[in-house]
Amino acid sequence: MDKLLVVEDLKTHFFIRRxxxxxxxxxxxxxxxxxSLGLVGESGSGKSMMCxxxxxxxxxPAGRIxxxxxxxxxxxLLDKTEREMRYIxxxxxxxxxxxxxxxxxxxxxxxxxxxxxxxxxxxxxxxxLWDRSVELLRQVRIPSPEERLHAYPHQLSGGMRQxxxxxxxxxxxxxxxxxxxxxxxxDVTIQAQYLLLLREMRDRLGAGLIFVTHDLGIVECMCxxxxxxxxxxxxxxxxxxxxxxxxxxxxxxALLKSVPRLGERSERxxxxxxxPPDLARLPTGCAFRPRCPIRVGLCEEYxxxxxFEGGHRAACWLAK
Amino acid sequence: MERLLEVxxxxxxxPIRKRGFLxRGTxxxxxxxxxxxxxxxGQTFSIVGESGxxxxxxxxxxxxxxxxxEGSVRFRGVDVNRLQGHDLKSYRTSVQAVFQDPxxxxxxxxxxxxxxxxxxxxxxxxxKREREERIESALKEVxxxxxxxxxxxxxxSGGQRQRIALARALATRPSVIVLDExxxxxxxxxxxxxxxxxxxxxKELKLAYxxxxxxxxxxxxxxxxxxxxxxxxxxxxxPSEEFYSHPLHPYGQVLLAAAASRGGLECDIRILQGEVPxxxxxxxxCRFHPRCLKVMDICPREEPAFTEVGKGHWVACHLYx
Numbered sequence: 001m002d003k004l005l006v007v008e009d010l011k012t013h014f015f016i017r018r019x020x021x022x023x024x025x026x027x028x029x030x031x032x033x034x035x036s037l038g039l040v041g042e043s044g045s046g047k048s049m050m051c052x053x054x055x056x057x058x059x060x061p062a063g064r065i066x067x068x069x070x071x072x073x074x075x076x077l078l079d080k081t082e083r084e085m086r087y088i089x090x091x092x093x094x095x096x097x098x099x100x101x102x103x104x105x106x107x108x109x110x111x112x113x114x115x116x117x118x119x120x121x122x123x124x125x126x127x128x129l130w131d132r133s134v135e136l137l138r139q140v141r142i143p144s145p146e147e148r149l150h151a152y153p154h155q156l157s158g159g160m161r162q163x164x165x166x167x168x169x170x171x172x173x174x175x176x177x178x179x180x181x182x183x184x185x186x187d188v189t190i191q192a193q194y195l196l197l198l199r200e201m202r203d204r205l206g207a208g209l210i211f212v213t214h215d216l217g218i219v220e221c222m223c224x225x226x227x228x229x230x231x232x233x234x235x236x237x238x239x240x241x242x243x244x245x246x247x248x249x250x251x252x253x254a255l256l257k258s259v260p261r262l263g264e265r266s267e268r269x270x271x272x273x274x275x276p277p278d279l280a281r282l283p284t285g286c287a288f289r290p291r292c293p294i295r296v297g298l299c300e301e302y303x304x305x306x307x308f309e310g311g312h313r314a315a316c317w318l319a320k
Numbered sequence: 321m322e323r324l325l326e327v328x329x330x331x332x333x334x335p336i337r338k339r340g341f342l343x344r345g346t347x348x349x350x351x352x353x354x355x356x357x358x359x360x361x362g363q364t365f366s367i368v369g370e371s372g373x374x375x376x377x378x379x380x381x382x383x384x385x386x387x388x389x390e391g392s393v394r395f396r397g398v399d400v401n402r403l404q405g406h407d408l409k410s411y412r413t414s415v416q417a418v419f420q421d422p423x424x425x426x427x428x429x430x431x432x433x434x435x436x437x438x439x440x441x442x443x444x445x446x447x448k449r450e451r452e453e454r455i456e457s458a459l460k461e462v463x464x465x466x467x468x469x470x471x472x473x474x475x476x477s478g479g480q481r482q483r484i485a486l487a488r489a490l491a492t493r494p495s496v497i498v499l500d501e502x503x504x505x506x507x508x509x510x511x512x513x514x515x516x517x518x519x520x521x522x523k524e525l526k527l528a529y530x531x532x533x534x535x536x537x538x539x540x541x542x543x544x545x546x547x548x549x550x551x552x553x554x555x556x557x558x559p560s561e562e563f564y565s566h567p568l569h570p571y572g573q574v575l576l577a578a579a580a581s582r583g584g585l586e587c588d589i590r591i592l593q594g595e596v597p598x599x600x601x602x603x604x605x606c607r608f609h610p611r612c613l614k615v616m617d618i619c620p621r622e623e624p625a626f627t628e629v630g631k632g633h634w635v636a637c638h639l640y641x
Contacts, residue, residue: 042507157595158371187370188534190595192578214508258512260541262579265561268519269541271512275477 003071004208005031005054005176010068012046012053021279023049023063025232028305033175036202036209038219038240040255041229042276047212050229051178054210055095056085073175091121094169096179096198100161104153110137110164111149114171121172136167140197159190163197170201177202180212195222216256220244225311228252231277231287234305238312248314251288286316294318323394324528325382325415325496326358330391332377336600349599351377353552354391356626357545359496362522364529366539366560368575369549370596375532378549379498382530383417384408395496413443416489420501422481426473432459433469436488443492458487461521479510483517490521496528503538515541536579540564545632548572551599551607554626558633568635570612606638614639 012024024046031037039047052058053065056077070077072093080088089095097103104113114133118124124132137145140163153161162182169177179198183191199222202209211222219226220240227237228249236249247253257270274291283289285300292299298317305315333348352374359365367375380386382393384400392399400411416439419425426435436458440451456466462483473481482502489497502518503511515538521527533539539546539560546563548556548571556569567573594611597603603610609619618638626636 042509159595187596188536188575188578189370255509258509260512260515260537262537262540262564262576265540265564268516269512271516272509275479276507276509 002033003030004033004035004073006069006071007054008069008071010050010053010070011066012049012058012063013066014063016062016280018280022232022282023279024053026068027229027232027234028068029227029234029237031176031208031210033208034202034206035225036211036223038223038226039210039212039229040214040216040219040226042214044231044276044279045229046232047229048180051095051180051210051212054176054178055089055093056080057089087121090117090168090174091172092174093176093178094172094174096162096165096169096177096182098181099185100158100165101153101185103165104161106153108152109149110151110153110156114149114164114168117168117171132171136171137164139170140164140167140201142167159186159194162186162194166194166197166201170205173205174207175205176208176210177205178210178212181214182211183218184213184215198222216244216259228255231279231282233287233315234313235288235316236312236314237305238314239310242310242312246312248308248312248319249288249316250292250294250318252314254291254293323358324361324396325530326394326397327378327382328356328392328394330355330378330381330393331389332374332381332386333389347600350552350602351599352381352388355547355549355552355554357547357554357557359528359530359545361495361528362526363545364522364531364543366531366533366543366546367549368534368536368539368546370534372551372596372599373549374552374599375549376500379417379500379530379532382496382498383415384412409443409445413439413445413492414494415496415498416492416494417498417500418482418485418489418502421505422478422485423505425485426481428473430472431469432471432473432484435473435484436469436491439488439492454491454493455487458491461490461524462487462517477510478506479513482506482514486514486517486521490525494527496530498530498532500532501534502531504533504535511538518542536576548575551596551602553607553636554634555608555637556633556635557626558630558635562630562633566630566633568629568633568640569608569637570614570639571608572635574613606636 014021041047254272289299303317332352543560546560556572605620629640
C-alpha cells in the first residue's frame with residue numbers, strides 16, 4: 001500500500017550544557033491515508049518533539065534532527081529547502097496545537113488569521129476568500145460565522161478558539177493532520193464535541209491523523225493504531241483493540257493499570273514506582289528498566305522492537 | 321452522618337461595576353448561588369462541573385478567602401464567618417488546602433523546611449522545637465526523606481512537589497483538606513501514586529477531603545459523596561456509587577456519558593450542544609435548559625427545587641417530582 005508518511009529511524013537530539021538530550025531516538029513508524037495513529041506518552045517522552053520534527057520545526061539551535069528520514073507522499077522532508085517546507089506546513093500538513101489560548105495571536109482578528117493561510121497557500125482574495133472563510137467556520141460549527149470572523153480571540157470561549165484553529169487546519173485540505181493534545185485545555189462536554197468534529201474532518205479529507213495525547217481513553221475512540229513512547233523511543237505499537245486487550249510491554253501494562261477506570265471502583269490503584277526518566281541521564285539499555293517490575297539482567301541491553309502477529313510491535317525482551 | 325463541615329445556602333456574588341456616570345446599578349456574577357452540602361469526618365466529598373461553574377469559588381469560601389454574600393459555613397456546628405481571634409486561627413489550622421499546580425504553589429526561593437514551617441508559624445501556637453518535629457513528621461507522612469528540608473522546590477519532580485504541598489497542609493494537623501484538582505497537573509504515571517497516598521493518609525489521620533476535580537474516573541475512585549455543579553448551582557448530590565450507577569439530572573448523565581465515551585465503555589460520543597452560558601446572564605428557569613436533551617415546557621419558566629428523590633440522592637430537575 002502506498003503510505004502517506006513513513007518515518008524511519010528518526011533521531012532528534014538537543015545539545016545542551018548538561019549533555020545530549022535524545023528527545024526522539026530512533027523512531028520508526030508509518031501511516032496510511034485515512035488512518036489515525038495515537039501517540040501516547042508522558043511529558044518528556046518525545047511525542048511533541050516527534051510532531052515538530054515532522055514539520056521541521058524543532059527549536060534551533062539547541063535541537064537538531066541528526067538522523068533518519070521522514071518520507072511524506074514519497075519525498076523525504078529532510079531534503080526539502082526551508083522555502084519548500086513553508087508550502088508544506090499548513091498546506092499539506094496541518095498542526096492543531098495544544099493550547100487554543102496561546103496559539104492564536106491576540107492582536108489579530110479571526111478573519112486576518114484565518115484568511116492569511118488561504119491567501120498564501122491557495123492564492124484566494126476578495127469575495128472568494130471571504131466566502132471560503134465563512135464556509136470553513138460553518139464547517140467547524142461556529143454559530144453566525146460572518147460575525148465571528150470579525151471577533152478577536154479574547155472574545156471567544158476556549159472551545160470556540162479550538163474550533164477556529166480547526167478551521168485554519170482544515171483550510172487548505174491537508175493530507176496529514178497532526179493534533180498535539182488538542183483537547184487537554186477543554187471541558188469534558190466540549191472535549192466530546194471537538195473529538196467528534198476532528199473525526200469528521202479526518203473522514204471528509206481522507207487525511208492521515210497523528211493524535212498526540214496522554215489519555216489512553218481518547219485514543220480508543222479516535223485511532224486505529226497506537227504507539228506508546230517512553231524516553232524518546234516507541235516501546236509498543238499495535239492496533240487499538242489489541243493494545244487494550246493484550247498489552248505486551250510492561251510500561252503499557254502499568255500505564256493501563258494505573259489509570260482509574262470509570263466503569264469500576266477499585267480500592268487502590270497500581271502505581272508505577274519511581275520517577276519519569278531524566279533524559280540527560282538515561283540508564284543504559286531499556287530506559288524503563290529502573291521502574292520495571294519484571295526486569296532481568298538482559299535489560300541492560302536495549303531490546304529491539306520485535307514484530308508479533310497482528311501488526312503488534314513491542315520493545316521488551318520478555319514480550320511474547 | 322457526623323457532620324464536620326456543613327455548608328448551608330451559600331451564595332457568593334461578585335459585583336461588576338460599569339464605568340460612566342449614566343450607568344446605574346451594579347450587575348452581579350452569581351458565582352455560587354445557593355449551595356448546600358456537608359462533609360463527615362474522614363469522608364471525601366467531591367465537586368464536579370465544567371470551568372466557570374463555581375467550584376473554585378466554593379472552595380475559597382470554605383477557606384475563608386472570600387466572604388459569602390449569604391448563607392453560612394459551619395465547622396463543628398459553629399458559623400466560621402463569625403469566628404475571631406484565637407478561634408479563627410484554630411479554624412484556619414483545621415482547614416488546609418492543596419492546589420492544582422505544584423509548580424506555582426511552592427515558592428521557588430524558599431527551602432522545603434521553610435515552606436512547611438510557614439503555616440505553623442502563622443498559627444503561632446508552637447515552639448521552634450515543636451515546629452521542627454512537625455515538619456519532620458509531615459515529611460515522613462508523605463513518604464519523603466527528612467533531608468528534603470534543606471532543598472529547594474526545583475530539585476523535586478512534579479509528583480514529589482505535590483507531596484511537599486500535601487506535607488505543608490498536613491503540618492498543622494487539619495481535619496479537612498481542600499484538594500483543588502490535586503493530580504491533574506501531574507504525569508499520568510505518578511498520578512496513581514499521589515492518589516494512593518491521599519487515600520492512605522485519609523485512613524491514617526481520619527481526614528475529610530473536599531475534592532474538586534473534573535475527571536470523573538478520578539472522582540469515583542476517591543470519593544464517598546459527590547455534587548455536580550452547573551453555573552453556580554448544585555444540580556445533583558448523591559453518594560458517589562449511587563451517582564455512578566444512576567445519575568438522575570440530565571447534566572449529570574451527559575457528563576458521565578462524555579467521560580465514559582473516553583473511558584473505553586463505548587465509543588459513541590454523546591454530544592451536548594452548546595457551551596456553558598455566561599454566569600453574568602444565566603438562563604431563566606432551570607439554568608441548564610438551553611442545553612438539556614430532555615427539556616420540557618416548564619423548564620424555562622420555573623426554577624426546579626433541590627429535592628431528595630432517593631436515599632440521600634438530591635436533584636434539581638423538573639423530571640423528578
